[in-house]
Amino acid sequence: MAIQDYIRQRFFPHMWCPGCGHGIVLNSLLRAVESLGLSKNEIVMVSGIGCSSRISGYVDFHTLHTLHGRALAFATGVKMSMPELNVIVPMGDGDALSIGGNHFIHAARRNIDMTALVMNNRVYGMTGGQYSPLSGYGTIATTAPYSNIDHDFDVAELAKSAGASFVARTTTYHVQQMTEMLRQAILHEGFSVVEILSQCPTYFGRKNKLGDAVEMMDLFKKNTTPIGSKAKQEKPELIERGIFVQKDIPEYCSEYEKIIEKARK
C-alpha cells in the first residue's frame, strides 16, 4: 500500500507550525507501518491532547483522540477488550509525563502490548510555550521567564525502571533510525516506549535561542550519540540514541488469558 493510502488526505495541510518535528514523526511512523504490511483496520491510534496528539486525525486508522494525559488509559481499555488490535499511542512530553505520568508508569508496569511514542519537544506548544517536565533546568519558557528550576525526567530511564519491555530513543534528525525503531517497537510484544526528540522552533527554539528548525535538528545530530559509544565516554553530556531495553517478559493480555483459563476450570 502506498504511504498516501495511510493518511486522510482531506485534512492536509496539517496544523503543525512550519519547521515542527511532529510531521517527521508521522512520516516515519507511516513508513514503519507500511513496511510491516499492517492492515489499516487492525490499527487503533489513541492520542491525548496537545500538538503531538493531533497526529491521530491525519491517519486512516481507527482513531481515538481522548483527554489530556489519558491516552494510555483509554488504550488499555481498547487493547484489553480486543487484544488482536495493534495499538499505537503518540503523546507529547507534557501529555505523557506530566498529566499522564501515572498512566505512563502503570502501563509500563503491566507490560501491556502497545507502542507508546513520546514526541519530546520539551514544551507545551498548543498552549503557547510553557515549560514541561522535560524542558530541563535552566531553560526559558513563557511560565519560566527567569529560568526554569524544575529538573527533567530521563524518559528512557523512567520507562525502564517502570517495567517497559522495549525502550528506545531517537530524534527527528535520525529518520531512518526512527522508522526502524518504530518498526521494532510495533513488532515487540509488550509495552514499547520510543522517545523521539522533536523540535519546536516556534516556542522552545525561539525562547531558548536555539535557532530555526534546521539548526535545532543539527543540534540533535551534535548532542546525541549511539548507546555506549566512545564519544559518550569522552563527553558524558551527550544524549544516547538507540534501543535501551528489548526483552521478552509476560505480556498483560496474554497473562489475562491464563486467568480466564484458571477461572473456567
Added chain:
Amino acid sequence: MSETIKFVQGNEACVEAALYAGLDFFAGYPITPSTEIAEHLSSRLPQIGGKFLQMEDEIASVCAIIGASLTGHKVLTATSGPGFSLMQEGLGYAIMTEIPCVIVNVQRGGPSTGLPTSPSQGDVYQARWGTHGDHAIIALTASNHQDIFDITVHAFNMAETYRTPVILLFDEVVGHMRERLVIPEKGAIPLVGRLRTSVSSGVDYHPYLPREDGRLPMSDFGSVHRYNVTGLIHDMWGFPSNDPGIAHGLLRHLVDKIKNNVEAITRYKEYQVEDAEILLISYGSPARSAFHVVENRRARGERIGLLELQSIWPFPYELIRKKCANAKYIVVVEMNMGQVLRAVKRAVDHPERVTLANRIDGVFITPTDIRKILRLIQGKGV
C-alpha cells in the same frame, strides 16, 4: 435456565444485574463502599471470558471502560464520591463522544474523604452537573435489591439506546445490606444490545449522524469502518470542527436526545398516592423508612402516600407536578441537605407546601426521623 434466588449484598445484586445485561468488561479502583462490585466481578468476569481490570486510579478506570465500549463491549465501573469526582472528565468525554457505559456511585458521606463507611445521598447534583459544559445525564437509583437488579439492567439498556453514560446512584445502606434477590430467567427482562451500522464496507459511514428515530448506529473499533472519535466538537464523521452551526447542533442533540425522552427513561413506584394529603417523595434507602411510615399511618386511616423515584435525572418534572397537585403537604425524604427537594420545589405548583425530612450525619434516616417532621408540619409539636 429458571430463576435463581440468592441472599446477597446490594452491591452483589448490581453485579448480578450487570452480568444479566451482558456486561463483559469492568475497570475500577478500590473504594468504600463500592469495592464489593469490583471484587465480585474480578471472580465472575473471567469465568465468562470477560475482562476485569484494576486500574491505577478512577480517572484511568473510566477511560479504560470507554475504550473497551468502542470495541463493542458492555462496560461498567463502580466507585464512590471521591472516585466519582475523579471520573468527571471521563464522564464528560463519554457524553461528548456518545459512548455507552454505566458508572455506579455507591454514595458515602462527603465532601472529600468524608464518612467512608456511612450512607449519604449527597452526590445528586454532582451526578447532574459534575462534569463541565452544558449536557444532559441519566441517573438512576433504587431502594432494595430487586429494584437494584431491575434498575441496573435498565441502566445498560438506556446507555445503549441513547449512546450515553448512565449513572447508578446507590447509597451505602442498600450497597452493603443483605436481602433476598430473585434473578429472573434469561429473557424475562428485555435487553437492548449494541445497535451496529448496516452500512457496508467501502461505503461512507457517519458515526455521528442520527437516524430518523434519533439513534446513532455504531461501528466497533477493529471492524471495517475507520472513523475518528474526539472530545472536541465534531462533525458527523467525528472530525473536529469550529463551525458554529455544528457546535450548536451537536450540543442541542446531546441534550435533546435525553430531554425529549424523559418518559421512556423515567422509573418510579407509588404507594397510596391517589388520595394522599401528605405525599412523601423519596429514593434509595430512605424510601424504605418512608414506606414504613406510610404503611403504619395508612393503617390508622391517615391519607398519606409515597412516591419513590428510581430515576433522578432527567428529573421527571411533569410527573412530580401531577402527583403533587392534590397534596397539602409534600415531604422530601433524603440523606442530604435538600438536593432532590430543590428539584421538587421547581416542579410543583405550590413550592411552599414542600418540606424536607433529612439526615446529614451519616446515620440512616429512620421512620422516627420522618414522624418527627410530620408532627411538626401537622402542628402537633415535637
